[in-house]
Amino acid sequence: MLISDNINREYGTDLDWKRTAVTNWSLTEHSLCDVCSARGVEEIRQALDVARARGLSIIAHGAGHSYTDAALNGGGLLIDLTTMRRILAWDPERGIMRVEPGVTVGEVARVALRDRWWLAVTPSTAVATVGGCVAMNVNGKNSWTHGSFGEHVLSLTVLLAGGQLLTVSPTQNSELFRAVVGSAGLLGFITSITLQLKRVPSDRVEVTVRPGRSLRELFQLFEDEQAADYLEAWVDGFAAGGQLGRGIVTASRYSQRVVATAAFPTFHLSERSMHSLTHWAGTLGRPFVEGGVRGANSVIYRGSRWPGRNRPRQISLMRSTYYAPALFTGYRALLPGGSETFQAFVPAAEAEALFAEILRRSQEHKYDPLWCIIKRHRRDPFLLGYQVDGFSLEVNYRLPVRVHGLRQLLRELMEQVIAAGGRFYLAKDALLTPVLYRRSVGEAAVAAFLDLKQRYDPERLLQSNLYRRVFQPSPQQPGEHDAKR
Ligand SMILES: Cc1cc2nc3c(=O)[nH]c(=O)nc-3n(C[C@H](O)[C@H](O)[C@H](O)COP(=O)(O)OP(=O)(O)OC[C@H]3O[C@@H](n4cnc5c(N)ncnc54)[C@H](O)[C@@H]3O)c2cc1C
Structure with missing residues (x-):
């Protein structure tokens, strides 16, 4: 919904800003954001300048297929990167493709399949962008053998909040690479991705x-x-x-x-x-x-x-x-009215009992699980990895049905999942708090992530609704700057 397109004069750039209510995929959150499309690195730099000059926060937006708040930034800036959609290089001999972040996984699949290559890991929406898939480190139906999306990325270029363009890979700036994959866009803008695809015998x-x-x-x-x-x-x-x-x-x-x-x-x-x-x-x-x-x-x-x-x-x-x-x-x-998703990643030994508990308690409380999926996973090697050696159960509930009670029940179930060594996926979770998140991925991982954020984004320009919900350090914590609006 377009609220106002009269803000270009206010920001004084060539970018075409629109003040718009942006909605997440599950239709559960609506955020008023100033949105513009960027066609290249220079335009993202201009948007970063606007954010800095105006004291606003900023975050990347792909296809908006995260269920919850990862690509929303209420009161701040959103940079739509679906306009950066060129395939920059394709080597059909070695199955290596370099793309801009707004290329969709469906487009990669279509081009690669002609030469009998395929994405090693892909989500089940063809519309998701490659940038969005790296930023959330998506999983697929073969994640117990092929891991996560990021494990098939050869290198990335990342535009940092300070305007510096850096190449990161498993061997170059590897600490940052391990953190950017799955970082929900909070460490920098991914401006190109080099993917290793997988040979397939047929289509x-x-x-x-x-x-x-x-x-x-x-x-x-x-x-x-x-x-x-x-x-x-x-x-x-x-x-x-x-x-x-x-x-x-x-x-x-x-x-x-x-x-x-x-x-x-x-x-x-x-x-x-x-x-x-x-x-x-x-x-x-x-x-x-x-x-x-x-x-x-x-x-x-x-x-x-x-x-x-x-x-x-x-x-x-x-x-x-x-x-x-x-x-x-x-x-x-x-x-x-949207839907509430609960996806728990649980170690193999605990999965059957916990999944039974989730289904049983949902039924007991009359929250009908409309759509449920189980997948198998292996642990992923990234700083904020959410996959464990085990299984995930995704349950979807209709909203708005006694939302408060449903969320109360899901929080109780979350406690049990975390106690069993389980984790949650930021692209589909709406309920994690800073405390629950630290308990699930570990205090050390979150501290290391926030240290990197302090190093590469000391002004905390890169923020989203998800960041403020899950990562925001307590006000007493050193290094915290003025809250962005
Ligand atoms: C129908 C459906 C099926 C799905 N199936 C699966 C599945 O099987 N497995 C799975 O793992 N997920 C699945 N998902 C979730 C989806 O694949 C992920 O949320 C993915 O990240 C969406 O990509 P996007 O381009 O829409 O990113 P967005 O939702 O727009 O953004 C996601 C995050 O990435 C960041 N981001 C986007 N682009 C960049 C960039 N260039 N640089 C830095 N940060 C960036 C954003 O800031 C945001 O934090 C599904 C979603 C839907 C709607």
Whole structure:
């Protein structure tokens, strides 16, 4: 929503500023920010000058696909980097691609797949930018074997708050590299990324779906399917009692069929018609969300048990990896009040018991878990790493449904997850406080991060709503400067 576009004179630059209410992906937070697009390093430097001169904070914005507050900066500046979207170099022999930060993972995939390369790790939204994926260190359906996005970055250029452009990599300025990956944009603007992609035998995968009658069976299926290239479980959040945690494990293996096409999934309907269809389906389904999802879950689960349903089928890698964009339209239409996401990363030994507890307590308190996903992970090597050797459960709840009570329950569950050695993902968390965050990733990691912030951004120009919620040191802490608005 555009509030005012009359601020260019006030800031006195060539940049085109707009005062706008920006919303996060989950529709839970709206922040009034001054937003401009940057087409290159010089324009980001100009924006930094505005921030410094005006005593404002500033943060990068990619596609805005973080669920919560990572890319919001209420009362401050937002720099949209989706306009920096050139592929700078592509070496199809070695699978090395250098891109500007606003290039989307879908674009990388499309170009690379023509030469039989693919992102080593990718989120399931094709729209996320590569800059955003580095900044949040995203995970994928193969994270137990391939780790996190940052583990496949060869180098980055980072524009620091002081205007200096630095190259960082696992061997050059490695301390900063280890901190920038997963830093939610708080140490600098990533202005280019060099990625090592992964060879794939074809543009197709062979997909097998296997139902599990309980959480225990789902974990057994994860064990049985370890040789798969990608694994993910969908959980029916409404199933209770002996069937608590029942669901379907989807295992995909690269097919050996030769590359035929690098196109996005094609539908019989045009993309526009798909959006209209999902919009109307979402709107019409709105009054019946809980009952509708409960019924649909039951149908999906029972369908997966039909004879022949478990035979492998071939689908395109694009389609098996990324949600169709039209689904986002339907989701928004269905849940216009937004959704609350709770994603817990839990060590393997504790996962089954804790996931059962999360589902059971949600059901007991009548907070219906609408959409639940389990993935497997391995620990990542970055300073603020959130992945552990174990599993994650993502649960999505409809809002606004007794929000206060829901968040109270989720905070209690957070305590249990942290006590078990678990962690939370800044791109999807809305509830961490400075105390809980320190307890989960460790006091030493947060202190080291804040030391680097003090070194590379002593004026604390780079801030976001997330920074103020999770990292803001107490007022007594040395080095703290005047709060930015
Ligand atoms: C439908 C859907 C599915 C998803 N699936 C997954 C998944 O499977 N796995 C997973 O890990 N995540 C997943 N996510 C989350 C998403 O991939 C991450 O939040 C990702 O960071 C979004 O990228 P973005 O370009 O939208 O970044 P934004 O949301 O715009 O920004 C995210 C953070 O990155 C910072 N940032 C952005 N660009 C730069 C830059 N150039 N320099 C410095 N900082 C920058 C921002 O300041 C902000 O802190 C999903 C999200 C959606 C909506």
